[in-house]
Amino acid sequence: MMQTAKLYEGKAKILYPTKDPQILLTIYKDDATAFNAQKKGQITGKGAINCTIAAALFQYLEKAGIPTHYIDCPEVNQMRVKAVTIIPLEVVVRNIAAGSLCRQTGLPQGKVLPKPLLEYYLKDDALGDPLLTRDRLSLLNLASSEQLATIEEMTLKINQHLQDFFKLCNIILVDFKLEFGIDATNQIILADEISPDTCRLWDSRETDPQARIMDKDRFRQDLGQIESAYQTVQERVLSAINH
Numbered sequence: 001m002m003q004t005a006k007l008y009e010g011k012a013k014i015l016y017p018t019k020d021p022q023i024l025l026t027i028y029k030d031d032a033t034a035f036n037a038q039k040k041g042q043i044t045g046k047g048a049i050n051c052t053i054a055a056a057l058f059q060y061l062e063k064a065g066i067p068t069h070y071i072d073c074p075e076v077n078q079m080r081v082k083a084v085t086i087i088p089l090e091v092v093v094r095n096i097a098a099g100s101l102c103r104q105t106g107l108p109q110g111k112v113l114p115k116p117l118l119e120y121y122l123k124d125d126a127l128g129d130p131l132l133t134r135d136r137l138s139l140l141n142l143a144s145s146e147q148l149a150t151i152e153e154m155t156l157k158i159n160q161h162l163q164d165f166f167k168l169c170n171i172i173l174v175d176f177k178l179e180f181g182i183d184a185t186n187q188i189i190l191a192d193e194i195s196p197d198t199c200r201l202w203d204s205r206e207t208d209p210q211a212r213i214m215d216k217d218r219f220r221q222d223l224g225q226i227e228s229a230y231q232t233v234q235e236r237v238l239s240a241i242n243h
Contacts, residue, residue, distance in 0.1 A: 012050070012197055018080070022184055023071065026051075026079045028193075034220040036128055041219065047077040049230045050195035055079060056241045057162070057194045064161045066154060067189040069181060084181025084191050087143055090121040090129060091151060093159045094175040098200055099217075101175075109209070116159050118152060123179070150188050151180055158190065166201065168243070169236035171214065174200035196230050203232075 007024065008015040014027040028047035033040050051073060058070035071080040094117040097107040101117070120132045122140070137143065143151065155178060166173045176199035179192035192198070196215040206212035210223055214233050218226045 012047075013193070022083050024081050024083050025074075026081055028054075028077045028079070032197075032216070032219050032226075034216065036125060039220070043219065043226050043230065045227060046197075046230060049234045050193060050197055051077050051079055053195045053234050053237050054193040056237050057165070058190070060165060060241060061158060061161060061190065064157075066158055066161070067187060069183070069189055069191045081191070082183055082189070084183050084189060086123070086179060086181045086191060087147070087151070087188075088123040089132075089137075089142055089151075089179070090123050091155050091178045091180065092119040092121060092175060093117070093155055093178070094119070095159070095163065096172070096174045096200075098174050116156060118155060147188060154180070154188070154190065162194070165240065167204075168240040169233075170204045171233065171236060172202040172204050174202055176200065196233050201233060 006014050006016050011033045012029055012031065014029065016025040016027065018025055028051040030042050030044060030046045031040070032043045032046065055070060055073050058068040062068055062070065069081040069084055071082060073079050094101055095113060097105075097111040097113060098109055101107060102109050120137060121129045122132055122142075123129060132140075137148065138145075158178065159173075159176075162176070163173050176194065177192075178190060178194075178198075180188050181191040183189050199215055200217060201214040202212040203214055204212075210221075213221075213223060214229045218224065218229050
């Protein structure tokens with residue numbers, strides 16, 4: 001299935017071609033990065049955990065009517081996906097104030113937002129993935145107004161589905177990042193991954209602001225117990241899926 005020449009290597013995954021040009025093989029890595037790759041490390045078992053979580057959530061969203069690039073997982077750290085042209089936008093949804101939103105606005109950490117905040121960032125590491133205004137989106141011609149409308153509608157539906165699901169896991173979905181691609185039929189579908197690398201997840205059973213963190217913030221903030229936090233998310237996700 002896998003060929004030697006990789007198509008692309010990012011911070012968390014490697015993409016390989018397969019014999020079918022419409023199918024790619026994604027290898028999830030144990031590498032960890034933060035602050036636009038200024039901080040680097042390894043999280044043991046992260047690749048397999050994130051792949052397992054992402055696969056479960058993609059299948060959950062597919063059943064809810066959200067089209068995704070997911071096909072199957074031949075190995076625990078490998079995912080076969082539909083080949084797409086990635087739209088160079090990182091779409092962020094925030095339900096609770098945290099991270100850069102607090103730093104840039106002065107909002108207190110943990111403030112529940114009156115409605116989901118949807119933000120677009122340019123997917124460009126060299127530029128630091130800057131926040132985009134609607135006019136800048138239009139100027140850069142990254143997506144048409146119709147495509148943006150589709151992305152926004154899908155994103156808000158995904159947010160509602162994921163909030164409902166994570167509630168079953170006793171996890172609060174604080175915020176998360178999505179990426180979308182255009183498939184062979186010119187349809188916009190959900191791509192990339194959904195995992196503790198791309199979501200802020202808080203344990204709803206914990207009140208301590210550090211102990212409740214179940215995502216990559218444990219790596220960013222040197223909080224330790226990163227592997228166990230990721231494993232706990234995996235266990236709860238699989239338990240809820242199989243319930």
